[in-house]
Amino acid sequence: MNETAVLAHLFDRGQLTRGDLRELTGLSKPTASEVLRRLEEAGLAIVIGHESGGGPGPNAAIYSANPEVAYTAAVSIRDTGEAAERPALAAAVANLAGDVRARIEVPVAFSDIDPAEALADAVAELCRKGRVPRRRLLHIVVGVPGSPDEATETIQYVDVPGLSRPHLLAQIRERLRTDVAFDNDVNLAAIAERAHGVATDVDAFAMLWLGAEGVGFATDLDGTLLRGAHGGAGEIGYLPVPPTGTNAVDYQDLVGGIAILDLARSFGLAEPTPHEAVAAAVATGVDEFLKALGERIAVGLVSAVVLLDPPLIVLAGEVGQAGGSRLRDAVAEALRTRTPLGTKIECTGLTDDAVLLGGLRSGLSAVRERVLSSLAVPTAATS
Template structure:
């Protein structure tokens, strides 16, 4: 292939991808709209629409008669052209068992169905469990199995794509090498996997405070674990083996026992928060509950602990913004944010804006849908290009 031909093919692929994104986002556009937005020529726009229509990705949804000349055809993405499924393996809750939450969305990102169930993974096969949840979900939505083009897993652990292994996970069975390809084989579709906190950052970038940030770090304070996601200009830093951001394992030494090694998880992870609450006479069944009910003094002590982690992140990364996320951060809300901001100002001569996520619902699941939908669109455009 000549360099000119290769450049032409790349340009065509970029045009098709851009046109599809435009039709998926605003929803309904005419040829004139696309020409105005993209500055492409009329013949190029017509060819793009022909190819996208032939591929079944867009369709004519109406006519615009409000301008001179023949009524212009209005195009929009066909929502049923492809579907994405997100599956979030949540950390253990008060039941003692992890829960699985899943959602299915169409090509426009509209959620068609959701399911949630508690699972005892000690007595279950992860492949069968995930496949069963996906089957239940698509049946609820009335979608054929072949229309699901991508399943995105969010896992409490790090995913190493080179060895296809989920590492640093406490969910029984999910650390088996080759698990993700086995799930893909069982479902008959593409399956991606990523750390749950990374996916929460994907949602933050698209839906939350991350939209306005050049770069940001998301500190996840969960009921059990801690995690950090690092977004650099819209690209997540995952590390060589997918382990970037496993901040809970950063070693520290207790001032009271300098020879006893502890880590950040021992400082402000879920169990540590419960112990701190007992010391302050605050009752509650979960870390989120005690933080929500916490006194000003309790939150001040907790904030001092959180800032140990934030100071390290800021000193190394110097992010534009730090987002506090996860059940603990959301339970603490503005009161915790105020305490953390104050503690951060006292801790070190560092500067960084800090906020609490405003994303409602399951940020991991929403981020998994966003990531899965992006993968589906890329595959569809690649298929058009190959055709």
């Protein structure tokens, strides 16, 4: 128990002296020294330097958790749609300090290859590139463009060919041969936004994901994601929308990738992907297109606003990133005409792959917990 407490503080704070650890844990000097000795022998703690005290006697050693004792990986399966230039699978591996050891992107077609085999090959390449011992990869987080259902071991609400087959989750776990967690890609992006983006200081927020092909939604309540009874919370693409002068029957038909491209072409923007069309509108000042897109986005968001009343909604995904503040302002103005709540709208603060970042953060927490749990056994040590 003492070892667990000390290692937890090293995980949380990074670098501590023996004196720091005694103050944090209340352990006596002999007990703290013995605990650190055992953690060093087990390879879980290392000395990374010495603190200069300026007085007589040896300088105090500075300890850190050994970041190479275990690793976590994140894999993002992307619904690329027509964005053929964007590989359908991305992966990254990081050590216990969160330092990324390797990243890869793989242009696979899940309709032509076994998804479990594709993930296994990607993880093997990731470990090879990052020089990560496979036995130390303790946890893998897989982000999917749908809702993982652990009861049926399938991915629900997914439009990527090959990913809806029965028992796919179990097949992937069997091939990867380690702990594997599956999560919705937008949920993982929300985890990253909470940690590194514009939502770090809010009690709660919602995220609207406007991707290359699909649309998704995530709700964060004080750091806890709302997932729903069947993992389907946030499948906003299925939300029926009122008549808008188009043939739309649900929200996906209004703001999905194909719909955005069609809308862009009506304004003379003939870009090959949705986010490039939005970026071109921002660059060339086609404000009428941004206003029209903002109106469409607001049609779905108004339901979330009146039901959840979040203090903040973050626009994310490739389209959200490309639209930036111009699209944010268009959405905010459209919402003001539909609800009096004055919900704050922001564009994402992340420019990196948010799904991978969220997957690594989620996996890091799981691996640290696993390492700590392995130490949490009764001992005779006392303070």
